[in-house]
Amino acid sequence: MLKLFNTLTGRQEVFEPIEPNKVRMYVCGVTVYDYCHIGHARSALVFDVLRRYLESCGYNVTFVKNFTDVDDKIIKRANEQGVSCDAITTKYIQAYHEDMGKLGIRVATEEPKATEHIADIIQLTERLIAKGLAYAVEGDVYFEVVKYREYGRLSKRRLEDLQAGARVDVDERKRHPMDFALWKSSKPGEPAWESPWGLGRPGWHIECSAMSMQHLGETFDIHGGGMDLIFPHHENEIAQSCGATGKEFARYWVHNGFVQINQEKMSKSLGNFFTIREIFEKSEWSEEVMGEILRYFLLSTHYHGPLDFSDQALKEAKQALNGFYDLFNRLNEPSRSSGGDRDALQAAVEWTRKSFGQAMDDDLNTSAALAAFQGLRSDVNKLLGHGLSAEDQRRVREEFRALGNRLGLFQLDRWDFNVRIEPKPAHLVLTPFAPTVTIEAAMTNAQIEAKLAERIEAKARKDFKRADAIREELRSLGITIEDKPDGTSRWKR
Secondary structure, rough: OEEEEOOOOOOEEOOOOOOOOOOEEEEEEOEEEOEEHHHHHHHHHHHHHHHHHHHHHOOEEEEEEEEEEEOOHHHHHHHHHOHHHHHHHHHHHHHHHHHHHOOOOOOOOOOHHEEEHHHHHHHHHHHHHHHEEEEEEEEEEEOHHHOOOOOOOOOOHHHHHHHHOOOOOOOOOOOOOOOEEEEEEEEOOOOOOOOOOOOEEEHHHHHHHHHHHHHHHEEEEEEEEHHHHHHHHHHHHHHHHHHOOOOEEEEEEEEEOEEEOOOOOOOOOOOOOOOOHHHHHHHOOHHHHHHHHHHHHOOOOOOOOOEEEOHHHHHHHHHHHHHHHHHHHHOOOOOOOOOOOOHHHHHHHHHHHHHHHHHEOOOOOHHHHHHHHHHHHHHHHHHHOOOHHHHHHHHHHHHHHHOOOOOOOOOOOHHHHOOOOOOHHHOOOOOOOOOOOOOOOOOOEEEEEHHHHHHHHHOOOOOOOHHHHHHHHHHHOOOOOEEEOOOEEEEEE
């Protein structure tokens, strides 16, 4: 039974959809004026996995993720480049799909744009004015926060404290410092639409309320986004949506944690900002391999907590995936056994299914789900040493594929086993990263085999100190050894 941490109530709750077997979910998308960064990737991946898991549980999921395609930042970027706002947004929506596609993140059921819902936004704004919750002044329209008595219930902030902390240069036309814009009067050179209040454009918060209600109804199941959106964006969405309809807006509010660099929140202002494209450009691996490495890394920490990004973290994710794909290669080799311990294999598979389900039901605990996969990998490696039938080998690989698909992992047929991260020319090195490292074997295959033979001979004469020294020597060169029950060894770079 799936439980999710609901930011609105501040506790973990059993997930119960409004309609049986149907889930309606809205996630705030990006403002399309630049390339996506690793923080965007984490948020997109969290809700991609939530969608996948809900579908695997038998739910029919309608997943809506918007694009904010009218905004001060978009207007500024268009003016800087001497192009239209539409040219900017078209470019970066396409880039978004390209970048997320590399990470295996599926396209949403609906991907509405704010500019396609101007009529809905105007209608919702008129509804709020008619209810006495909003007011117009000189072509602008503001939501009056004191009229919504539950303001602050998502972020657990009191209006009195927010007022005390408001800037002294707040717009004097507002009735309260925290009143927020539903509609903005146009300025020369800005995109604008006709409205009852004159030419203008929507405020940021009203866009998501209008789009989500248009596609999912006035009340839906899940609303998601990054923790940075809790206040003021999601708080304002609740106020204007509930104020307009008199109904609960979304039943479960799910928020993912920040990405950090050296334990500091990633942001442009701190200078530790980098894009998904930079990470792929820097990679020595194929696009498919890098996509799975990044996905594994992002899932290695619970979505609710902070995630520290570094080259070392990517290297560790690659090494973990090497272990899985090494096993998959072994499972693809011709079987030399007609049997094996089938009962033990079945027990290991059933344990993994149970542990995986328990982890995912526990507020989407992907780190624990990955630990379940690690346990199955270890068990199967041991069983392979005693032999498995060809049918059992195939069945285990399919089990990894089927369960892994719920996380978007273990679907590749080919894998690059080189554990290698090297610096590119200075203009491509991402300075926030930890120092890059290279792990590369400086030995030929024949030299490695000779070392293995020497190690086997040392073990035979019970010179375990020398055997361990050879293992460490090879490990320092990026070569790992796996001892088999029959006394032989396998190695890989």
